Amino acid sequence: MNRRTRLLTTAAVGAAAALLLTACGGDGGGSKGNDKIAGADTGGSASPSASATESAGRPKITLPSDLTLTFEGSKTGDSIKDAVLADSAERMRAVDAAITGTDPKGEAIGFYNTGKALEAALTWVQQFKDAGATLTGEARYYDRTVTLKGKTSASLTFCADESKGYSKDKKTNKIDKTPVTKNSYVFYNTRLDKNSEGVWQTSQIISTRGAAQCQP
Template sequence: MPVAAALAVTAALLLTACGGGDDGSKDNDKIAGADAGGTKTSASPSASDAARNIDRPTMKFPSDFKMVFDRTEPSDAKNAAVLGDAENFVRAINYGVVQQNAEDGAYKFYSTPDGTAQAYARKQIKQYVDGGWTVTGVQRYSRAKVDMTSGGNRASVSFCDDDSKFYGKEVKSKKILKTKPSDKDYYFFEIVMTASKGAKGLWTAEDIEVQKEATQCKG
């Protein structure tokens, strides 16, 4: 099983990764599978009862930002829980940006304090806060895969990220910061997830590795 062990220098939430056209238009269509905001995050539908019953952080997003997860729900309950919480970890990073709080509790809930994943989340959020930016547009995740260890308490989750319609936005002026579409809009994530010792059914991000300019994720 491939195991991510190092924090990538470049990550999917960097402002320079924002892509798309420069005509100033927005995609306001409601997208199937997207986070609509105002809802409490949960485990995947096929996750175990323990995973579904966890008291999770509520993460509300503005209407101009959506995260879309294009994937098939795993039939195995444990794999479904792992994948759902890997998605929740990525969701929590964006939530910290929206909240403009590099110490927000959501990403800490979905990550272990001694791994690279939590440091990664804090760094990405702080970049946005220090720059006076938030997020807007659409992030689309696809090609999800879960590789469980033989012990069943650790797993590697990988997926692609398409940021071609994801942008930074100045908090004060509301100006959307767009760049021309390029290979920099695509990332490949690998996240090591571990079974939480404190809450049965919860999986937390321990380590993360992000490949930039992941052209295998295009199309």
């Protein structure tokens, strides 16, 4: 989502890049200008279906009532692409669950991330912990496009509207609100690989804040 505490901004540029998108990501991806929060979906349109998230021993992910993630375009008519979209959304939710404390051990992060994306996600979560911050508000993910690279690899690009997402101090509950700018919109370029259990794990991720293709 958007708006982390200013404490996190500097670290975010380097680690967040490795984190969320890379963080999400993978091998050398980076994010440009991260001052927003990425990652969850509390039930907006296009959230993964219950059958998708509860099958195959998948961890159940919950988010705080004050944090909402909406994922648009989750049904393409192609079952494989839909699975990629669903697991990518769960990955975003998993990161936010770890940050907000609904998954304090970060079990879902390891389920939906691998490689550099996993390292980035763990670093990202630690940054919030060190800053005593959490997430609140709303994030919307849209223009999600899957390109299959074979039976076990795919690329997924999407935009994020983080204009209503903020960081919040855990002790004081003070919300860090900042003006909406072009940087409230982020473009993500990710890679997902299907593991032996049939889970599409995010392995690489790169984000570009203020990207022209994501502006309203």
